[in-house]
Amino acid sequence: MIPNRHDDGEHPRRNHWEKEADMPAVPSPFRPRKPKVEPPSQSKMNVPVERAIEHCRVFVDGEALPGEYTVNSALEAVEEYGRGFVWVGLVEPVEHQMTRVAEQFGIHELIVEDAVLAHQRPKLERYDDQLFVVARSVNYRDSDEVTDRRDVISTGEVQMLMGKNFLITVCHKAKLPNLAYTVADEQSLVEIGPVAMVWKILDMLVDRYSEISALLAVEVDEIEEEVFEPGVKFDVNRIYLYKREILEMKHAIEPLSAALKSLVENNKDLIDKQIRSYLRDVNDHQSVVKDHIQSFDERLSSLLDVSVAKVSMQQNTDMRTISAVVGMAAVPTLIAGIYGMNFDNMPELHLEYGYYISIAFMVITVGAIFWWFRKNNWL
Template sequence: MPTLPSLGLRNRTTRNGRAPDRTPLASTTPSPLSASVVDCAVYIDGERLGGRWTHEEALDEVRRRGTGFVWIGLHEPDEHQINGIAETFELHELAVEDAVHAHQRPKLERYGDTLFMVLKTVRYVANRTFTANSEIVESGELMAFVGRDFVITVRHGKHAGLGRVRRELEQTPEQMILGPAAVLHGIADHVVDTYLEVTETIQDDIDRIEAEVFALRTKVGAEQIYLMKREVLELRRAVMPLAKPLQRLAEGYTPAVPEQVRSYFRNVDDHLTTVSERVASFDELLTTLVDATLAKITLQQNTDMRKISAWVAIISTPTMIAGVYGMNFEIMPETDWKFGYPVALLVMLIACVVLFKIFRRNKWL
């Protein structure tokens, strides 16, 4: 396969038709491929061969034997690091570009005999307090190139390592003997299981928020619920688009997935359906909680306004009486009466007490 063109500058020209200036601003030494390779192994008859392998040596060994496959794990490789592998395994340049730059939706594409699958990985981040910058669901990406005799995984993000998946698969040779499709199933199953774990934890958070919303004194505001709703949306972006790729793998989209592996993908798709239903219910419940919180705030404001109005009415009564006798008219019989002052105070007190009892009976106070 010819050398891949530069992924960042492929066939670009400036507006005046000239080729862009590719003179580097400063001399940099490209990182070696080994810096991004997490593991490279050869599997024959479901068993891992010992020794350390380069990607060329591993592929040569598999093709010399005429059986088995290579599994290479990469973590955030750059363009220079992945180009050598892309040439050796004849990977399509568009898929390679997606694998390097990431930020892709979950999808499944076929380039000749090679499958390219993108999955979103998620991790729950515990927070003691919620702020506008809090992150509950941290997402990453996982790409897989699957060919007749190789699997190349490219991981972006600090979480969702595949070391445990590799160890579990190596302990089940009867599954590994099914080839690269079995590895792809193991990866997809691991990712969907992670979705289930995250949704269970989010369910606990939503239950706690729901209890606080309907408590006598609300400790949670609408902002916190909106934050949770935003993170559920992040999870939804990872989960929902994955349904179609899994269905295509289960339905025989490509001969690279043998019949005995398709049933495994159907099982993963069933688990994903469970996750999708949970995420949809989270979204609906959080919308309901937002409405309930806003309604409770409105009710609380109405209650406060009634209390304020009641106290204003109580205070205005003695103020009115005092205002009448403060007008300094000469002909006011009560002003010459020796009991006028105490009677006026008594009338003020009785009026205030009567109004207080009326408002208390009507639950305004």
């Protein structure tokens, strides 16, 4: 008969699991691990939410009402007019600031986490009647103007959260112009709602992609001419520099195509037909830029292969030249070594003109070898 309990009254199975509970947990390889989020410090908790708000504007009938608003007053103004929407621009908010804004607009908690963490690929997510769009901004600086060459291409992040009567933009290392003035000529579009502003922001970002693509095309063309021009020394590190920067831009903009396509095709109930046509145009421009960046990457890979081949050929030429020079020096060295052995019984040692004969023989031999090397393009 097996006893059910120990003498001290503890169940053996229960005691076993209690001991295991005291051991450090081992993460399972089959269970995804959430990224560790550091709790905000007390100093960040004390920062008011207004510190993260860059602007808060109210749009009614396609026009921006004059002046800036607080979040509460903006919502009250939209409710009072019975139409229009609020646009709140945030700059790198911390968690408690984003949580406060989310409570006022009824934003899903998962969006709050994404908006704070940043460093995300371009994407589109839908939460009921809210759309969350992430796009990357790209900035270009000439390589001669930066101290750290890794800063030629720099990227930021623009997040857009769209609801029925509000638009919240969150910028991380990115700068958006005040569109309240730039959309004055597009009043009929803005009157449609926040989605028109989302289109405008995406259109501006993609236009910037096109401008940078044109600048990179000039740089790649210059590198190509430099590599293929004969007799010109070139810096292979420049190819590595632009290949790395173009890859960074490629990773920043390439996923946006899928997000734009999903925005147009899968959210027709939230997006007006006219805006969908404009978003298709943005997607077309994005695809063109993506193809250009892909071609730049392929061209630089080819130029890198060519440059490595040219360096190898130059090294082979240098080694051949060195070998030819050593070969020409070998004959005089051999003659001088033979007649420098100091043997008594050497017939040429006592010739009256032996020195001049040996020197002449050295010169003639070196000249013959030089002629032969030049004939075979070794020198």
